[in-house]
Amino acid sequence: MEDDVKKFLYVNRKAPYGTIYALEALEVVLIGAAFDQDVSLAFLDDGVFQLTKSQDTKEIGVKNFSPTFRALGDYEVTKLYVEKESLDERGLTADDLQEIMWEDEDDDWAEKPSIRIVSRAEMADVFADQDVILSF
Amino acid sequence: MEDDVKKFLYVNRKAPYGTIYALEALEVVLIGAAFDQDVSLAFLDDGVFQLTKSQDTKEIGVKNFSPTFRALGDYEVTKLYVEKESLDERGLTADDLQEIMWEDEDDDWAEKPSIRIVSRAEMADVFADQDVILSF
């Protein structure tokens, strides 16, 4: 990794749709991907709800942006840290989340999962390892 | 009380200054006082912080509107229900609140306190006795 690359973390702690923060955070991630920094996303507290399967927003008349998470691999955004304790408190398991994959060009384009379930202590380590933290 | 008088309750559950809801709620109360309805105010949860003494907003550059509560008696707004459980959880007692008085013209203009400390169950009764509830 080059010296002028910074570690950017996007922290998602809010549920989707009730407020716009989750959607507008994703818009920053997509633009930010063009800048060749070392990018990670963190999902904790209500932020874990952003990644759930089977979201269908037709009746509330709001755009369903959850499929966009599955496109993050194409933008080389491949590190999505999800906190296990946050899932547990909300009655969710890893199976309730979308499958989000990326292709590793250094490993013969093998498909690998982008979501990494981590403990609260590991999430704290992820936070402490960053240069720039953007919170939404 | 006449038949065309409705019971209006203004519910305050938010702290002052961090957001504008408390200030703009008070602006509604002042305008609403001109309409000769049966008006009450409820302060519960973080809303009890609105009534505390010694607020000094000079350094945050925001207008201190807490003295306006003491003028409510002049607008014939004399029923300010404050929930005891909300005070307790926040380490507050009635002594931490401003003294807010009104003059009872039916009792030789005797000064009487506007703040009525009520239990959670009594607050629920106040809610259930209203025609129109405005929440801020």
Next chain:
Amino acid sequence: MATLHTVNKSPFANQSLLSCLAHAKDGDTVLMIEDAVYGAASGTGLADAMAARSGVNLAALGPDLAARGIATERLLAGIKAVDYAGFVELAASHDRAQAWL
């Protein structure tokens, strides 16, 4: 003389739903809308608090449940899903509405 209470904030982030439940009277209805519908799911850390208020009718807005991927099978026992027309009916059939913002 019953009240329709509406709550719109996630109970995992905000105390509004718990405060509403603590003030609702038997026979009232608490309708969870927007992010509050996360409180309607079973298997969460809040399920016990919800079940404890057995005298209160609990409902959740179906369009908000669907948006958030909460299947009807996942709802806590006793919680009724309503659509916007059902929301209007609840508002009309109760004597007052109180929003827990």
Next chain:
Amino acid sequence: MATLHTVNKSPFANQSLLSCLAHAKDGDTVLMIEDAVYGAASGTGLADAMAARSGVNLAALGPDLAARGIATERLLAGIKAVDYAGFVELAASHDRAQAWL
């Protein structure tokens, strides 16, 4: 390599302060600003949760304390009041800032 955490929401309404405390590392500083300064007062139902994180430095923004009528004598033991210049110093002296919105 310490982090300055800022929290701005009342801990009586919102979980952000508790989540922040659960993630802060020893040597980090948690600065309460805006409505979060209500969490800095002693004698509340939250005082124990605050005291439990003894490895973390706790601070509160003085101008926000004054606005809300919280006298310095009422602060929990170990919480330092800082002004806006002190806020800037904390931001400069830590390695990163994380806002718990």
Next chain:
Amino acid sequence: MKFGILISEGPYTHQASDTAYHFVKSALEAGHEVPRVFFYHDGVNVGTRLSVPPQDERNIQQQWSALAKDHGVDLVICIAAAQRRGMLDANEAERQGKDADNIAEGFRISGLGQLIEMGIETDRLMTFGD
């Protein structure tokens, strides 16, 4: 039954104005009356005609303006809340010495008394906020 509606949050940022819109539409379809919607706090921002949401998203202001046109719903923006937040009609702009205005068709600016009046004259007041 007559419903009065209070909207306390701005468009897109909070779902409140969307939920209120679906509620009002369903109420009208069920034969109820919605004589007035009052926009307060950041809710006043719903009435700007200058918004340009992405093409694949709903246009919240236009949804409300259409309800006003089709069903005669009175869309009232609170003047005091609007002044703080930079929402003006042509009259207000002139009175305040501002060189532009931004209120959309179907919305009008008036005082908080219209909110109290709505509470008095309707059967049920519904609040949508955050």
Next chain:
Amino acid sequence: MKFGILISEGPYTHQASDTAYHFVKSALEAGHEVPRVFFYHDGVNVGTRLSVPPQDERNIQQQWSALAKDHGVDLVICIAAAQRRGMLDANEAERQGKDADNIAEGFRISGLGQLIEMGIETDRLMTFGD
């Protein structure tokens, strides 16, 4: 030290833009640099020149415009967030076929790349939101 500032909430409704203002002023007084403030989410509403706050309240937009003028702080409003919320400069108004614009002096509209760039080029990024 160089500070980058992100403001995520609108004026008056949330204290975020006030706290950010006091932080930036104190940082400049302490000899630090604040090359840019980026306004996102409802934060874009800080930049309207049409607001008329009560005379006994602070004028948040004017406070920021003065900082831009006196200290060369670059005040950037996110274009995507601004479009949703009806914040436009003269160029954008013309491009979108709108008959008015509302951006105040000292603010400019640009893309989200300016936020990332600010994160890369400053030493410390501070976020003020809700």
